[in-house]
Amino acid sequence: MSSTRGAPSRAIRKPRNPFRVYLIPLFVLQFATFLVPLVLFFRMAFFKNQGPGLVDYDHATFEYLGLIFVDPYYQQVVLDTVIFGLLVTVFTLLLGFPIAYCIARAGRFKETLLIVVIVTSFTSVIIKVLGWKILLGASGPINSILQVLGIADEPLRLVNNLFGAVVGTVHAVLPLIVLLLVPVVERVPVRLEEAAAGLGARRFTTYWSVVLPAARIGLVSGGLVAFAYAMGSFTTPALLGGKTTLILPILIRQQAMTTINYPMSAALSITLVVIVAIVTVVGLSVGSGQRARMKGDQ
Amino acid sequence: MAKRRSLAFVTVIASAALLLSACAAGADTGSSDGSQDTKGPLRVGAYGSTWTEAVKATAAKAFTEETGVKVEYVEGNPSDVAAQIYATSAQGAEPPVDVITTDDPVQTQLAQRELLVPVAEYADSVDGLFENVPMEANNEGYAPPVCDWYITLTYNKVKFEELGLPTPTSWEALFDSQLAGRVAIPDITTAMGLPFVFAVSDGQGMSAGIEKIATLDTYSVYTSSGDMQSDMANGNVWAAATVDGRGWGMVDSDPDQFGAIIPEVAGTDGKIGPRAGSCYYDIVKDTPRMDLAAKFLGHVYADETQAEFAAQTGYIPSSPTAIEILISKDGKWADRIPEVDATVPVDWQDVVPNIADLTDEFNRKLG
Numbered sequence: 001m002s003s004t005r006g007a008p009s010r011a012i013r014k015p016r017n018p019f020r021v022y023l024i025p026l027f028v029l030q031f032a033t034f035l036v037p038l039v040l041f042f043r044m045a046f047f048k049n050q051g052p053g054l055v056d057y058d059h060a061t062f063e064y065l066g067l068i069f070v071d072p073y074y075q076q077v078v079l080d081t082v083i084f085g086l087l088v089t090v091f092t093l094l095l096g097f098p099i100a101y102c103i104a105r106a107g108r109f110k111e112t113l114l115i116v117v118i119v120t121s122f123t124s125v126i127i128k129v130l131g132w133k134i135l136l137g138a139s140g141p142i143n144s145i146l147q148v149l150g151i152a153d154e155p156l157r158l159v160n161n162l163f164g165a166v167v168g169t170v171h172a173v174l175p176l177i178v179l180l181l182v183p184v185v186e187r188v189p190v191r192l193e194e195a196a197a198g199l200g201a202r203r204f205t206t207y208w209s210v211v212l213p214a215a216r217i218g219l220v221s222g223g224l225v226a227f228a229y230a231m232g233s234f235t236t237p238a239l240l241g242g243k244t245t246l247i248l249p250i251l252i253r254q255q256a257m258t259t260i261n262y263p264m265s266a267a268l269s270i271t272l273v274v275i276v277a278i279v280t281v282v283g284l285s286v287g288s289g290q291r292a293r294m295k296g297d298q
Numbered sequence: 299m300a301k302r303r304s305l306a307f308v309t310v311i312a313s314a315a316l317l318l319s320a321c322a323a324g325a326d327t328g329s330s331d332g333s334q335d336t337k338g339p340l341r342v343g344a345y346g347s348t349w350t351e352a353v354k355a356t357a358a359k360a361f362t363e364e365t366g367v368k369v370e371y372v373e374g375n376p377s378d379v380a381a382q383i384y385a386t387s388a389q390g391a392e393p394p395v396d397v398i399t400t401d402d403p404v405q406t407q408l409a410q411r412e413l414l415v416p417v418a419e420y421a422d423s424v425d426g427l428f429e430n431v432p433m434e435a436n437n438e439g440y441a442p443p444v445c446d447w448y449i450t451l452t453y454n455k456v457k458f459e460e461l462g463l464p465t466p467t468s469w470e471a472l473f474d475s476q477l478a479g480r481v482a483i484p485d486i487t488t489a490m491g492l493p494f495v496f497a498v499s500d501g502q503g504m505s506a507g508i509e510k511i512a513t514l515d516t517y518s519v520y521t522s523s524g525d526m527q528s529d530m531a532n533g534n535v536w537a538a539a540t541v542d543g544r545g546w547g548m549v550d551s552d553p554d555q556f557g558a559i560i561p562e563v564a565g566t567d568g569k570i571g572p573r574a575g576s577c578y579y580d581i582v583k584d585t586p587r588m589d590l591a592a593k594f595l596g597h598v599y600a601d602e603t604q605a606e607f608a609a610q611t612g613y614i615p616s617s618p619t620a621i622e623i624l625i626s627k628d629g630k631w632a633d634r635i636p637e638v639d640a641t642v643p644v645d646w647q648d649v650v651p652n653i654a655d656l657t658d659e660f661n662r663k664l665g
Contacts, residue, residue, distance in 0.1 A: 053385070134532060138480065258381075
């Protein structure tokens with residue numbers, strides 16, 4: 001370890017942040033409006049359902065959480081949800097990083113391109129979904145083109161399934177991820193790319209071997225945000241995924257709003273939050289490990 | 299290390315917050331402001347779209363002219379609005395609506411929880427309230443039907459002709475192999491879902507209906523009939539099971555393109571349907587606007603209002619006088635309103651206790 005790390009802190013004392021106090025209202029607000037209702041809701045998962053909207057707080061049970069672990073149907077829903085989240089994350093990063101790279105390296109056009117990205121994010125999710133429903137429909141333009149070109153004999157099923165849900169959700173989260181990744185790419189020194197080019201590396205090799213590794217930590221963060229967004233998304237998968245894309249948020253809503261089974265809804269919500277928390281912690285550990293290795297390399 | 303830990307903690311919390319806010323945003327279908335002002339507008343839970351527009355143009359307009367009180371709408375399926383009532387009831391808070399539009403299962407559930415005001419507590423406060431409608435309430439003591447509705451098989455006439463398919467007469471038509479992948483059916487969580495399961499059950503029980511639906515090659519299992527209409531208009535869907543109001547509305551909008559019938563239900567000796575149920579307007583328990591709510595119901599259940607509402611939405615009035623007014627204004631309704639004896643009803647008292655199990659079964663078979 002370097003000697004500076006172990007040095008006594010008496011010599012250079014870091015000044016305290018005078019604005020820390022302003023965080024207190026934020027924490028209080030979060031506690032009151034987020035954490036407390038969340039805990040109260042989660043608590044229902046451990047008590048018996050007594051019919052629509054009724055919870056029997058006299059009878060504790062692990063029945064609902066247990067069901068998620070032992071019932072193949074719920075296991076499949078959890079698996080489908082994770083697969084959906086991972087697919088959205090992978091495709092968002094695959095599309096988002098090159099776009100962010102182009103914007104970060106666009107010189108004087110950077111601001112204009114950023115505005116374009118921001119403006120696209122203003123469009124309502126519903127409008128985007130309706131657009132996709134038309135585009136991906138059995139009689140929609142994509143299927144028509146595929147049939148005219150002879151690529152498909154019959155209309156492909158592009159909507160009301162996992163494909164449609166992933167396409168729509170990637171489109172919804174993409175602007176956010178691009179905006180997150182632009183500063184990440186900006187922090188990768190251009191001179192690294194120039195040096196690679198100077199050593200004879202081709203453009204793709206430079207991108208693959210220099211830029212991507214240098215931006216790994218940002219990619220992990222962006223991926224975590226995309227994953228959390230996908231795991232919590234409801235409208236897009238509900239409208240573009242159809243009945244075959246039964247993921248946790250849709251089932252949670254169904255249990256809370258239609259069958260009004262609050263304990264089951266709470267149990268499913270706990271499962272969802274735990275999955276996201278685990279993936280986030282793992283992602284952060286990977287990111288931290290990489291950061292440590294990079295510091296070590298330097 | 300401490301910094302890293304706190305960063306990790308903050309990120310976990312932020313991710314969880316993002317996730318749950320997204321869930322909450324998706325689940326929020328209401329627009330109530332939870333106002334505590336007893337002098338504020340009357341809040342009515344209503345289906346959105348055409349339904350709300352028709353209420354605005356008929357009962358709400360007359361109500362505001364009489365009382366000077368505006369009407370606000372909390373839009374959503376009855377089950378969505380009921381879910382908000384359950385939540386506020388559990389907290390002991392004021393209900394999110396003063397009046398709720400219900401269907402049979404929701405009225406039954408709310409009545410069982412005693413979250414609706416019995417008719418006896420307010421009927422006398424408005425002259426002639428409910429006198430024109432048959433008092434055969436789904437739940438004794440609660441509001442009688444204001445309209446009845448059926449499930450129709452709505453189809454693309456042009457496509458049926460192209461495929462050489464005959465005009466459908468029974469629900470079996472949806473299972474024709476030429477319609478594979480081009481059929482839309484309602485999800486079991488919608489008001490049409492359970493009646494549709496009943497429609498294809500061949501009299502063998504709801505589980506048999508779900509089994510049969512699982513064999514159907516669908517384009518979509520929709521949760522919004524507007525969504526289905528859009529798919530039919532775009533040519534993605536060629537046949538659908540939908541509520542009669544929506545079906546007749548599509549026929550009226552493009553009679554050359556769309557057709558709709560109330561088909562024969564197998565296993566019922568040639569009866570058509572199903573008569574999916576009725577719609578009701580009930581006053582919600584603990585509303586601070588009881589008198590206003592009763593006055594509003596006076597307008598909703600009036601013959602002229604029912605007839606005008608039916609003309610705009612396609613749902614059949616419960617009042618015989620309103621039906622006469624409707625037919626006298628437009629003869630097409632004579633063909634669309636079936637003789638009740640020729641139809642087969644869904645037995646809601648039998649179905650309602652099993653809704654959760656049937657929903658679960660439907661999810662497992664079709665998911």
